[in-house]
Amino acid sequence: MDFAVAATAYTRYLADVRRLSPATVKAYESDLRDLRKACDVQELAEIDVEHLRDWLWTSVQRGDARATIARRTAAVRGFFAWAVESEHLDSDPSLRLSAPKRGRSLPKVATAATMADVLQRLRDAAEEGDPIILRDSAILELLYASALRVSELCGIDIDDLDMHRQTVRVLGKGNKERISPYGAPAQAALDAYLVRGRPALASRAEDAASASAVFLGARGGRIGPRAVYDVVSRRIGPALGTLTVGPHALRHSAATHLLDGGADLRAVxxxxxxxxxxxxxxxxxxxxxxxxxxxRLAHPRA
Structure with missing residues (x-):
């Protein structure tokens, strides 16, 4: 079978059957495209384990992160296992391929005091009524309050908010729906944004495609992950002394602060x-x- 045809069929399978996230499917698609280019073959059956090892070794020499190499390994293993199961191949050349173990690093976490200071300053700035600042305040409050993934936040529609119960319905990984609570500060920020900020942004939209979206971009369309990364980086980054902080830092911080406050692990x-x-x-x-x-700071015998 032609490699390119098989790769296209496999990524469609990942999206339609496995229901993997678009980002994961795109990453696997890129890995397979890179493999085909490196091996310089046309037919799927031409690839053997030595091809795969050489391809991964190139990634190591390039200095790719261990997590990236592990993902690339998972991509080819999944691809060839699917090819055998789908009877496009008689044998799986990736069975003898070993992947490096992924190192687990502790997430970057902002202190509760830092988060309180940043959110209060943004809330004060939002009093001026600027729709972008009102939106950014609501985004950060909700990300931190509900520990949402960036994709979940971007996908929220008006009907997903239950302002009475202070909960939001989101669609997580694998299209799994869940309800997340949020507190009074996030409720206040959402109220201010929906009443004074969102209508101004919605008026800039060129069509009605994003009419149901809660969070809108500067041009009135549904906000995307890249824009949310920019919001978090600009608003939170200076307080943490970095320009590379993203929405996941708020998710990490929220989870840690919940546990520090005595929340049950299963509830988190x-x-x-x-x-x-x-x-x-x-x-x-x-x-x-x-x-x-x-x-170590407090105990006399530390």
Whole structure:
């Protein structure tokens, strides 16, 4: 079977059957395109394990992160397993391919005091009525309050907000729907934005395609992940001394602060939308690190 045809069919399978996120599908598609170019073959059956090892070694020599190499390994393993199962290949050349273990680093977390200061300053600035500042205040409050992923935030529609119960319905990974709570500060920021900010942004839209979206861009269309990254970087970055902070930092911070405040680990798992409790447990390591630091500062025999 032609490699390019098989790769196209596989990525369609990932999107339509496995229901993987568009970002994951795009990454796998890029990996397979890179593999085909590196191997310089036309037919799928021409690729053997040595081709795959040489391709991964090129990634290592280039200095790619271990997580990137692990993803590339997963991409080809999944692709060839699918090809065999779909009877496009008789044998799987990736079976003897080993992947480097992914290192697990602790997430970057803003302190509760830092978050309170940043959000208060933004709330004060929003009093002037600028629609962009009103929107940014609501975005940051909701990201931090509900520990949302950036894709979940961008997909929120007006009907997904329950202002009475202070909850938001979001569509997470694997198209799994969940309800996330938020508090009074996020409620106040959303009220201000929806009444005084969003109508001004909506009036700039050239069509009605984004009429149901909660968060709008400067031109009135539904806001995208890149724009949200920019909002977080500009508003939170200076307080953390970096320009590379993204929305996930607020998710990490929210999870850690919930646990620090005594929240049950399984409740935090539900709020985050994690399928596995093990994924949530990384945040207990962050809290433990803070506990150790406090101990060393305060205990006379530390």
């Amino acid at each position: 798992q539900e709020i985050l939308g994690h399928a596995s409790l093990g994924t949530t447990q990384i945040y207990t390591h962050v809290s433990a690190e803070k506990l150790t630091a406090s101990y």
